[in-house]
Amino acid sequence: MLLPTAQADLSINLNSHGESKMISLTVAKFTGPQGEAMGKIIAQDLRLSGQFDIDESQLTLANNGIPNIREISLNKTSLTLVGHVFEKQVSYTLVDSISKKRLKTDTMPLGLLRKTAHTISNALYESITGAKGIFLTHIAFVQNNNLYVADFDGFNKQLIHASRQRLISPAWSPDGRYLAYVSFERNKPIVYIQDIKTRHRIIAANFKGNNSAPAWSPDGNTLAVALSRHALSNIYLIPSHKTAFNAQQITFSTQIDTEPVFFPNGSGIIFTSDRSGTPQLYRKGLSGGQAQRITFVGNQNVSPKISPDGKKVVYSTLRDGRYSIAIKTLGGSDEKAISSGPNDLSPSFAPNSTHILFLSNGQIGIANALNGQINYPNNLSKHITSAVWGPF
Amino acid sequence: MTALSLVLVACANNKTHEGTIGTKTEKFSPFNPDSRLAKERTVYFDYNRYDVSPAFFDILKLHARYLSTHPQQEVRLEGNTDARGSSEYNLALGQRRSVAVSHILQQYGARRTQLEAISYGKERPTSYGHTEADYALNRRTDIQYIEK
Numbered sequence: 294m295l296l297p298t299a300q301a302d303l304s305i306n307l308n309s310h311g312e313s314k315m316i317s318l319t320v321a322k323f324t325g326p327q328g329e330a331m332g333k334i335i336a337q338d339l340r341l342s343g344q345f346d347i348d349e350s351q352l353t354l355a356n357n358g359i360p361n362i363r364e365i366s367l368n369k370t371s372l373t374l375v376g377h378v379f380e381k382q383v384s385y386t387l388v389d390s391i392s393k394k395r396l397k398t399d400t401m402p403l404g405l406l407r408k409t410a411h412t413i414s415n416a417l418y419e420s421i422t423g424a425k426g427i428f429l430t431h432i433a434f435v436q437n438n439n440l441y442v443a444d445f446d447g448f449n450k451q452l453i454h455a456s457r458q459r460l461i462s463p464a465w466s467p468d469g470r471y472l473a474y475v476s477f478e479r480n481k482p483i484v485y486i487q488d489i490k491t492r493h494r495i496i497a498a499n500f501k502g503n504n505s506a507p508a509w510s511p512d513g514n515t516l517a518v519a520l521s522r523h524a525l526s527n528i529y530l531i532p533s534h535k536t537a538f539n540a541q542q543i544t545f546s547t548q549i550d551t552e553p554v555f556f557p558n559g560s561g562i563i564f565t566s567d568r569s570g571t572p573q574l575y576r577k578g579l580s581g582g583q584a585q586r587i588t589f590v591g592n593q594n595v596s597p598k599i600s601p602d603g604k605k606v607v608y609s610t611l612r613d614g615r616y617s618i619a620i621k622t623l624g625g626s627d628e629k630a631i632s633s634g635p636n637d638l639s640p641s642f643a644p645n646s647t648h649i650l651f652l653s654n655g656q657i658g659i660a661n662a663l664n665g666q667i668n669y670p671n672n673l674s675k676h677i678t679s680a681v682w683g684p685f
Numbered sequence: 686m687t688a689l690s691l692v693l694v695a696c697a698n699n700k701t702h703e704g705t706i707g708t709k710t711e712k713f714s715p716f717n718p719d720s721r722l723a724k725e726r727t728v729y730f731d732y733n734r735y736d737v738s739p740a741f742f743d744i745l746k747l748h749a750r751y752l753s754t755h756p757q758q759e760v761r762l763e764g765n766t767d768a769r770g771s772s773e774y775n776l777a778l779g780q781r782r783s784v785a786v787s788h789i790l791q792q793y794g795a796r797r798t799q800l801e802a803i804s805y806g807k808e809r810p811t812s813y814g815h816t817e818a819d820y821a822l823n824r825r826t827d828i829q830y831i832e833k
Contacts, residue, residue: 459808526777549777
């Protein structure tokens, strides 16, 4: 139940630079069996979103889930969350610490602990910010040549494929059912597609030379890949449900064209090309026409990903010997630094177009594109060589 | 260009091993561990460079001669880069290095169909450190003879 005042009171304030302010929130100690663990997961979710200053209280601030308003009004944070985990359900209440209003209160069935906690985090995030929460989404990542799928925070890690050789460039199908990736296990780069549930996999592209950089079309029927069959590296389209024997060439460079990504409406791609002498980002329509360069600052701009809302592109930029993550509006000239480097690579958008996952020296970082806050989940901190955020 | 033509002629005249596959007992063979063809199978590159240094022309000539006299033999040319930058862009950069070696082997008499130029990008370093010396060891093309 969302009380009518919540949206108005709590929609994120934007400062004059269009950046969102941090919201201060006390997460009380949830009561009942599993209560403490539940409260901690919710607190960590909201912390990872980069939009909350979280104060984890040692106090319960409630009796059986009913908020103790007098205690709450002593909090210095603008919001307070209390909760109680019953045998088969969990109830929680979000209180405005100052006005003492109950902003949101709900009781829901208790399923798996982490899943229930993420569901509550989504509900809270949506009612506070007005935007969809990403706490039930998944990521794919590669660690020690093993391909894993996990919850967005790195928990519930499942092994999808153990490769004997390096595995790079995992890419989610739009429906979240398949991963395309490049594996070197046959001693050359080959593109595979694997079903996450059944683990069944097929070879998508195994042409002479390199087969790499898979990207899904928005309808899931086509893959764009980089092939070196006729030149150094050009971009081709192949079907996504069988091994390709033919590939439709869509870029025609004598230099390097690679790292394609589709626009969400399928009208074209953005890709990396060094036809100008340094690797830069270009856009090209699929109905023909010349490729247009879209990045001009930096010795390199590589690894583009387009936000699911189609408004922004994120990439890794090399300046003064440092790789960092930057974002720009498509069709605009603005650019915003997301991270400071020195070795920040392979960014990808969360499906809400607000959060960005990237790799920083083998560690996963989660950045908030609205305010530049970056968090590094502790359990995703070692030897990670590729990572990408999945769809809703 | 004159030197190159002479080599091509020399290769064309060398029919001794025509049609045979190299074996471990053959003296001049990549499968004989004592042979230079087994020991010297790596071409190194300078930073941001993809042209083959003349220092490697002699050994590439020997590899090309072997390939021209063993037309059934195939090799995989594996380009590599140092660890800096994106996986996919490095994969394509490594290709510049394998293609450069492929061109020279063809000029010296190897057939295009015997050669597959691929890249491992930055994914298969031989040296795992992050010093300039480590990077130099990783900027390379390895010549890999395919055992049938």
